[in-house]
Amino acid sequence: MKATVSTSLTRRSVVAGLAGASTVILAMNNAGANQTKLEKSLYERLGGVFAIAAVVDHFSDAVVKNPVVGQKSKNPQLREWHTKNLERLPGLKFMRTLWVCDVSGGPFKFVATKPGTTSLGLEEAHRDLRISPAEFDEVAAELGRTLDHFKVPKAEKSEVLEAFAAHKDEVTAGYVKKG
Numbered sequence: 001m002k003a004t005v006s007t008s009l010t011r012r013s014v015v016a017g018l019a020g021a022s023t024v025i026l027a028m029n030n031a032g033a034n035q036t037k038l039e040k041s042l043y044e045r046l047g048g049v050f051a052i053a054a055v056v057d058h059f060s061d062a063v064v065k066n067p068v069v070g071q072k073s074k075n076p077q078l079r080e081w082h083t084k085n086l087e088r089l090p091g092l093k094f095m096r097t098l099w100v101c102d103v104s105g106g107p108f109k110f111v112a113t114k115p116g117t118t119s120l121g122l123e124e125a126h127r128d129l130r131i132s133p134a135e136f137d138e139v140a141a142e143l144g145r146t147l148d149h150f151k152v153p154k155a156e157k158s159e160v161l162e163a164f165a166a167h168k169d170e171v172t173a174g175y176v177k178k179g
Helices: 011-039 042-046 048-065 076-084 086-103 122-127 133-149 154-165
Strands: none
Touching (some): 048 086
């Protein structure tokens, strides 16, 4: 005896099948979107080199004008740098852009001009400026204000500020507490 298989499709079975398939496809797309979002580097989420360079440009100019760490700083080394060495500012902006691109997972690599104990060379580059922890914090606050100016999303802003804060000990290595 031969078994017969019904190949007739009802509208209900087609709709049910399509609904199930679309649910699976939607779930796969959402998983893919979340995966892609998670896989993007901070560099990509910040918008790449041109967006980073715009932020660095604004930030660098703001630091020069900042009353705590800029041209009117009580720290004589910072005050002098921000008044007598401004011809070096374009190069500093370039190096800062490379640094941010590098630490955020971008394709550009930062190589320190004054190598120190870390590959970033931040200790030696900042040692003579004798930056205090409070001055470092003010620069970080200026960075935060710059990120707000560019409407950088909260998650990316936090990541940038965390990456910056991770180097506080290196940048303040030349500070000698007066007492």
